[in-house]
Amino acid sequence: MHQFENETKKFLEELKNGSSNILVAIRVRPLNQKERSVSEFETIRILDGKMIVLMDPESEREDDLLRKNRLKETNFAFDFVFDQWTPQQKIYENTTEFLLEGVLEGFNTTVFCYGATGSGKTFTMIGTQQETGLMPRALQSLFNYSESDRFKDTQFKVSYVEIYNENIRDLLTSEDKNLEIREDKNNGIQISGVIEIDVKTVNEVLSLLKVGNRNRSKEATDANKESSRSHAILQIQVECKDKAAGLQEQIIQSKFSLVDLAGSERAANTNNRGLRMVEGANINKSLLVLGNCIQSLSEANEKGIKNPFIPFRNSKLTRLLKDSLGGNCRTVMISNVTPSVSSFEETYNTLVYANRAKNIKTVANRNVLVAQNHISNYALLIQNLRQENEELKLLIQQQQLNSFTPQTKLPIINQKTTPVPQLSLKQQVNELETTINQNVSDIVEAKNKLYDLEQQQNHYQQNITFLQIQKGRTQDKFDQMKLLEKIDNAKTQKAIFKQCEDDLKQQLLEYDIRKVDISKQVLQIQDTNQKNYLQGIIKQGELKIENVELQIQEKRRRYQETIQDDQVRQLRTQIHQQQQAKQIQSAKSKSSQQNGPKKVPSLPGVDSPYYSITGGQTYAVQRHQKQKSHLKLPPVLQIGQLQKSPKTQNQSLISNPLKYRMAQRYTTRFNRPPSYRPPSSSRKSALGKYINRSLDLGSGRESVNKSSGDLQNSVSLRKLKKLHQNYQNQRFERVMSGKKNQNSMPYFGSKILLPGMVHKSPYVKNFQNNYEPIEIKKERLKMLNINLKAQYGDKFLLQN
Ligand SMILES: Nc1ncnc2c1ncn2[C@@H]1O[C@H](COP(=O)(O)OP(=O)(O)OP(=O)(O)O)[C@@H](O)[C@H]1O
Incomplete structure (x- = not known):
């Protein structure tokens, strides 16, 4: 805990100094009445105020393909995680308050909330009236700070706008006018025509906030009674004269932005139709672009890409937040989530985005203008002016002297031979050279970007195809809806990239026009050497462009090849699977056509029970007794064998009880049939060591101590497994091909299903051994016993 606090302190210090990542905090809201009535449990647990554990309420659903590989619980770590009971004051202190002094010192600062609708x-x-949020609290504090001596004379200008359906509207006026965004090198992103009101007291700004909130577009949706349908941006432009800066006066300018985003929403959740749906689509689009920007920025930071392509221009929201996300700004992102089961998907998505946003780095610099008009500079200024004045006086005197000499004496020829035209040619050539090079590098960059955009579109197209296949396979309406939503999202993403591509193509056309213009200008140059030189540079540029085009073509070809390879591989596996299925099918149909008992492959792991015959007496017969090396007992004589053998042979069999044993009645643990295996603790391996587990190979047993990893026999575990697998395969094939086994008896593992009995295992439901009915067999046994009794007395009587 202590370590966490230290880390947080360090991070906040870094943030204050302007060199850190975005601060990302999560706020979990309490369940509302409606959710409490349906939710059985909350999907969120918070650990240490930093970790959030999200539990998937439907991870158990095996039929859900999308969740098949998903973990039951997902953990995320953030700078702060606030639970349901955290008061507004604590959230304000931890996310905003500590940055306000920085605002007055010239750091641009943005605090924005992100999350699903109703979160x-x-x-x-x-x-609310009772629990005021970050905006009023921050404004109050800002004014309190500005009352200190240091920040006296601070001027605040407030603007409040909303982005509704991709239009920017001023919330401080009832006039319905769409505003435009302007990007200025010195002042950054600006909204042209926005009303900026000078405010002197906190009450003034709070009343402006109220007016703006009243004008904001809100509607009731299924997900939220008062859902904000627009992104609201409150911006305070601060200009302050810093008295602490000594003799040099500094003018500090900064922007403090507080952004309340509209909620991301699922059409399925909100049941929105008509206008609400259009609003929703626009909200989702801008949030999608915001998500893309966050993803691109985070990837660029992770991979150390300089000047990455970030699609800020794809929505008004991201254009306005450009500085806050990727520029000169200290930024705090508060992600709101709900712990309700029904909002699990939205909560998961929000947390994933927030997790990505953690990687974004901004570089905040103080925006300070040094005003050179302080009293200390006046002396220097006056001295400079005086000097200038003296020089001018001297010049006038000289001109007056010259006015007495005739004008014709002026060397006219000198005027002509001045190197001015030559210099201008050189300048012209230099300028043209820079323009040619700039144009070439612009074209190269645009071509590379175009390829990237094309790849992105391919990626989304593949995604769409995959999702469509999935949709075709699933029967579940709910899953289909979710897949449809994913498909829509992928389509929107693809459309966004398409739009970027079109813009870039337009720009490429402009570059081409510029190229033609440059060539014309080069042709007009009189000096042949210079002209040739410039034409050489143009040629070089064209070669460079050609080279890039070839590289791109090569990349495209390689990409196509990998796609084709993938397709061929997929086709091959499909054909292979189909062939296998056909083979199995034909083998099955063959075996089912055979007369006699149905052959069933042995089922490894199915421990078939003993079968009760009559009167609750139980029999078990062991197969392949001879091969079981570690069981030194003689094999059991099969009842079937007795019946088939002629009487004399039977007698010889029975007369040698050491060679063959008869099936015995299963009463105590001492006369259990040989299939009984003693507990592992008392079993010894071939090397005489006690073993914990054994691997049944069917024919003889090889034992391996799995838990300790020791090989008990001299065969490796892998080899044993392979042998076992081969053995199982052989058995399976034998049964499938209809070859009769030793006893013509169906078997399950090591036990035999006695005639007339139904197998109890759920895997082989309703299987019945239709061999001779047991009653007939019993009669035969009776007869046999009569004979045996006559010869040997009670010694070798067969039991039933
Ligand atoms: N931490 C909280 N404590 C108590 N109530 C809360 C909390 N957070 C949200 N609520 C309540 O939940 C409801 C929805 O919240 P809110 O309107 O702020 O959601 P939103 O994310 O802004 O939704 P939208 O995007 O649709 O505008 C409101 O009635 C609000 O009072």
Whole structure:
């Protein structure tokens, strides 16, 4: 715990210094009345205020292909995880308060809430009358700070806008006008035409917040009674003169943004139709782009890619948040989740996004303008002016002197031979050279990006095809709906990349036009040497572009090859599987056509029970007795054998009890049939060591101490397994091919199903051995016993 606190402190210090990743906090909201009435348990557990454990409520569903490989529990770690009972004040202190001083020191700061609809974003950002959220608390503190001597004369300008259906609307006016975004090198992202109101007191800004919230687009949906249908962005532009900076006066400018996003929602969950659905689609689209930006930024940070392509321009929201995510800004992301079972999917997605956002790094710099008009600089300024004044006076005097000399004396020829035109040619050539090179590198970059975009689209197309196949296979309506949703998402993603591709193609056209312009300008140059030089550079550029195109073609070809290879591999396995299935089918039909008892392969692991014949008496007969090396008992004489053998032979068999044993009545543990295996602790291996487990090879036994890893016999475990497998396969084939086994008796593992009996195992339901009925057999036994009695007395009587 102590270690955690230290780590957190260190992280917050780094964040304050502007060199750290985004702070990501999770807030879990309590279950509401409706959820409490249906939810059996909460899907979230929080450990140490840092770890969150998400439990899949449906991980047990075996029929669900999508969940087949999913873990029951997923763990995530974040900078802070706030539980259901965390008060607003604590959330404010841990996520926002410590950054406010930094805002007045010139650091751009953004706090935004992310999460599914109804997960508590607005509650966190705006709050209620009793429990005010981050926005009013932060504004209050900001004004309190500004009252200190250091930040006196701070000016605040407030703007409050919403992005609704991809349009930016001003919330501080009732006028319904769409605003545009402008990107400025010095001031970063700006909304042109937005109303910025100078505020002097906290009450003023709070009342503006109220006005804005009233104007905000809200509607009731199934998921939330008061669902925000737009992304709301409250921005405070701070300009302050820092008195602590000594003689040089510093003007500090910064932006403090508080963003309440609209909730991501599943059409299936909200039952939205018509306008609500269009809103939902737009909300989801911008959040999807936000997710893509987060993913790209996080990947770029992980892989150390410089100047990565981030699709900020694909939505208004991401354009506005560009600085907050990838630029000069300290950023806090609060992800809101609900622990209800019905929102499991949304909670999972939110946590995955939040987890990715942890990797994003921003570099926040102080935005300080040094004002050079302080009193200490006036002396220098005046001195410079004086010097300039003196120089000017001197110049005027000289001109007055010159005015007495005739103008014609001026060397006209000098004017003509001035190197100005030559210099301008050189400048022109230099300029053209830079433009040509710039254009070439722009084209190369665009071509590479185009290829990347094409790949992304291919990737999503493959995804779509895979999901469509899955959808075709599943019968479950719920699963189908989920798959459909995934397909839609993949299609939207693909469409976004397509849009980017089109934009880039348009830009490429512009580069081509520029190329033609440059060539024209080069042709107009009089100096042949310079012209040739520039034309050489153009040629070089064209070769470079050609080279890149060839590389891309090669990449494309290799990609196609891998796809084709994959397809061929898939086809091959499919054909192989079909052939195998056919073989099995034909073998089965062959064996079912045979007369006599149905042959069933031995089922490893199915421990067939003993079978009761009549009167509760139980028999068991052991097969392949001779081969069981470690059981030194003589083999059991089969009843079938007795019946088939002529009488004399039977007598000789029976007369040698050491060679053959008869099936015995199973009463105590001393006269159990040989199939009985003593407990492993008392069993010895061939090497005389006690063993824990043994591997039954069917023919003889090889024992391996699995738990200690010791090989008890001199055969390796792998070899034993292989032998066992081969043996099983042989048995299976023998049965399938209809070859009769030794006794023509169906067998299950090591036991034989006696005639007339039904197998009890669920694996071989309703299987009946239709051999001679037991009553007839009993009669024969009776007769046999009469004969035996006549010859040997009671000594070798057969029991039934
Ligand atoms: N931490 C919390 N404690 C108590 N109630 C909460 C909490 N979080 C959310 N709620 C309640 O849950 C409901 C939905 O919350 P809220 O409107 O903030 O969700 P939202 O994420 O903003 O949804 P949307 O995206 O649809 O606007 C509200 O009635 C709110 O009061």
